[in-house]
Amino acid sequence: MSTILKITKRELMGYFTTPIGYVFIIVFLPFLWYMVFQKNDFFALQNASMDTVFSTMPLIFLLFIPAVGMRLWSEERRTGTIEILLTLPISIAQATIGKFLAAWIFILITILSTLTFVVSLNNLGSPDNGVIFANYIGITFVAGAFLSIASFTSALTKNQVISLILSFLLSFGILFLGDPGVLEVCKAIAGYLHLPVNPVIDFVGSFGFYGHMINLQKGIIDSRDIIFFISFISVMIYLNILLINKQKAK
């Protein structure tokens, strides 16, 4: 365990000893403000809720998290430090989890920077802080799930841009996989083709994030949703470990 944390600490330091961490936060926040205040007209809604913030964040994360995660492994490969890391007496699992945690903590810090919204809202009106809390839990897990995809694609290629695009596409796909609109369209096409695949569409759709986010957005913390996200992240990290391991024998 402590080995994981040592890796995490080193990795996390990298976000703040280089401009990269600050750049991300500085880009992330104004972008979020723009989306929330300009596009969705936060004040005109006359509603003391964070809904617009939380519905916007996953969309921003679609690009933000692949950008944060793309360097996790490809940077090690590019600079050759992977040879140092993997010849230290640690397991690949420890290295992978340590790195993942560091990036997740960094993203959590950026997420927490939106607490200013919560403070403002509590001054202006009386929002349901329970719902806000559930939303923070939800967004943290969605971010973790995106990040586990980004970490995997980062191990897949030395090229960070390819990693970014791949994880963006995968995240995009999985985010909208369970969207009712998307499912509707799929079912309509299947119906047109007379294919009896509606249960399959529903089953595949259940792996999308949409269905697991709505409860959290409503303020309901359902253990099934939490378990879904934890399982998703675990599977991706496991695949990540397998991938790094396989590259040793390539």
Place this chain on the structure above:
Amino acid sequence: MIVVENLVKKFGSFTAVNDISLEVKTGEVVGFLGPNGAGKSTTMKVITCFLEATSGKVSVCGHDITKDSLKVRQIIGYLPESAPSYPDMTAMSFLKFIGQIRGFSGNKLTSHIDRVVEICELKPVLHKKIETLSKGFKQRTCLAQALIHDPQVLVLDEPTDGLDPNQKEVVRKLIREYGKEKTIILSTHILEEVEAVCDRCVIISNGNIVANQTPDELKKQSKYCGAVNLSMILDEESKIKAKSTLEDLQAVKNVDVISKNNQHKFVIFPQNNNNSIAGAVTETANNFGWKIQHLHTEQGRLDDVFKELTVTKS
């Protein structure tokens, strides 16, 4: 102690290492020599558990690299090729990180860091970011990383690459010191380095070991071994005469002449490498009244043997 048995490493259809076997004993410094792409680095990467072998067996101090990989990595200190390190860290925080991962903390960590900083002369750059350091300091920072746990086995991939002559000497001295009690494998392109630090020289070409001997034994294979170098000032006519006279000597096989104005360097090859011909040459020179500027018998040339063994004959 490192034992490699029938090691094969393939990348797809390309065979990087083709059935290599060798043994490095404790207290021995072995140098890997070979052209680029010969399989030196790949062999090292397998020994250090960075790559998995396609087939074959490797053990380090009795621990199998696949079954006991963690233990092997604890024992080995590894300096990868081109000395990678985290550019955004300072040399100090980098060494601290490696030390902590290797299980040191508190006073023990500090004393280990102090030791390697002293050995690698890193004091002036300790708190500078690694990306701002010169090649020599980067190389030594990474070397310090490999030494931090005072490892029993050292694997160094081109340890003096990018160092200036003075720094090279420092690192070579360090390797000799370390090599007295430890097991060291190093790779290099610098032939005199092998002579300077290695007890044994393994020449690898196209994934195969083509020589595994002491540097002295290797040099004896050179056609220059026992050849006499003779420098004289002669006019053109006497030069030709001198050449044929020398060639007529019984113990002499042939004579090469390298000329610059009236300055001639004769390389006189003996019939038999074991018989010294210096005496005969000197006598002849005296008989003819040639003015000898310089005369010495060669030990043999490593670069010649290296070329002989590694250049693929077409």
